[in-house]
Amino acid sequence: MKITITGSLGNISKPLAKQLIAAGHQVTVVSSKPDKKADIEALGATAAIGSIGDAEFLSSAFAGADVVYTMVPPSFAVNDYRKYASVFAHNYAAAIKSAGIKRIVNLSSIGADIDGGTGPIAGMHEAEIVLNQLDGVAIKHIRPGIFYVNLYANIGMIKNLGFNGGNYSADTRLVLVHPNDIASVIAEEIVSDFEGHSVRFVSSDESTAGEVTAALGAAIGKPDLKWVEFTDEQAIGGMIQAGLPEYFANLYAEMNTALRNGILWTEYDAAGTKPTGKTKLADFAKEFAVVFGG
Ligand SMILES: NC(=O)c1ccc[n+]([C@@H]2O[C@H](COP(=O)([O-])OP(=O)(O)OC[C@H]3O[C@@H](n4cnc5c(N)ncnc54)[C@H](OP(=O)(O)O)[C@@H]3O)[C@@H](O)[C@H]2O)c1
Numbered sequence: 001m002k003i004t005i006t007g008s009l010g011n012i013s014k015p016l017a018k019q020l021i022a023a024g025h026q027v028t029v030v031s032s033k034p035d036k037k038a039d040i041e042a043l044g045a046t047a048a049i050g051s052i053g054d055a056e057f058l059s060s061a062f063a064g065a066d067v068v069y070t071m072v073p074p075s076f077a078v079n080d081y082r083k084y085a086s087v088f089a090h091n092y093a094a095a096i097k098s099a100g101i102k103r104i105v106n107l108s109s110i111g112a113d114i115d116g117g118t119g120p121i122a123g124m125h126e127a128e129i130v131l132n133q134l135d136g137v138a139i140k141h142i143r144p145g146i147f148y149v150n151l152y153a154n155i156g157m158i159k160n161l162g163f164n165g166g167n168y169s170a171d172t173r174l175v176l177v178h179p180n181d182i183a184s185v186i187a188e189e190i191v192s193d194f195e196g197h198s199v200r201f202v203s204s205d206e207s208t209a210g211e212v213t214a215a216l217g218a219a220i221g222k223p224d225l226k227w228v229e230f231t232d233e234q235a236i237g238g239m240i241q242a243g244l245p246e247y248f249a250n251l252y253a254e255m256n257t258a259l260r261n262g263i264l265w266t267e268y269d270a271a272g273t274k275p276t277g278k279t280k281l282a283d284f285a286k287e288f289a290v291v292f293g294g
Helices: 013-022 034-042 055-062 081-099 121-131 148-161 179-190 209-219 232-241 246-261 263-270 281-293
Strands: 002-005 026-031 046-049 067-070 103-107 138-144 164-166 173-177 197-202 205-208 227-229
Touching: 002 013, 013 026, 013 179, 026 034, 026 055, 034 046, 046 055, 055 081, 067 179, 081 121, 103 121, 103 179, 121 138, 138 179, 148 164, 148 209, 148 281, 164 209, 173 179, 173 209, 173 263, 179 197, 197 263, 205 209, 205 281, 209 227, 209 281, 232 246, 246 263
Parallel strands: 002 026, 002 067, 026 046, 067 103, 103 138, 138 197, 164 227
Antiparallel strands: 173 205
């Protein structure tokens, strides 16, 4: 099959490209950076260099593809994430129409069913709505849980303050996922025969914030590492101090509030989803220890 994937050599797109190439597919990878061309070609893919903000470029990158994988790249350079995601989704829709694409697998998020109060996830809600307006295009929205790799952002806190923490309690349930496990599900869907517009959740493990902290602590040689619950104000202040723009600090605190309330998991649970991804928390803790030791 001919497949175009967006997201460059990011967390999901790199393992996805590798899996698809290993299975014998012809893969084109979209990156905004000319200097990624060589790395993309080294995987055995064709590089399409340009911005997904440019619908004309996208249309040429999608032309001839049997399936396209779409995603909205994270950006800290915006002050309305919902609008940002909507603009990218409209670009995708325009390019999908003009290139005559009939099947797409779109990266969304757990909680994308909820219309707001979920931080950046509301952008994924918006993007799903925009893409679902495409007539005659089969769409599978992939809704992963929280990426394990987000925990790398806590390395500074663990090193400098000696604890892990956020604006939710140690017994807050977390639905976690490894990018490799998301890539496997996307690769599976790309070659499947889904029809219409539908959703698939994906997770690798479920743990509380306290259990996650204990697993990471054990892996980095700090068995007494504890989770500390912050107030929303403390969390926002800490994120700003760590260099996050104020808008995003507020957005992440809002997402964590949705997580604390458990509302992010409602549809995931209603769908009867189980964490079937291969990479369990203990496996990720070993990867975390390597980066922590860095
Ligand atoms: N983190 C979580 O817990 C979580 C949970 C659920 C869903 N998600 C969703 O996952 C997505 C992130 O996926 P990911 O981690 O695989 O992404 P990622 O690793 O951040 O990679 C995205 C890549 O897209 C490329 N890119 C950025 N701007 C571009 C542009 N204008 N045109 C073309 N390419 C551009 C960049 O590569 P180049 O520099 O090479 O262009 C970037 O490395 C987001 O949509 C997020 O909402 C995240």
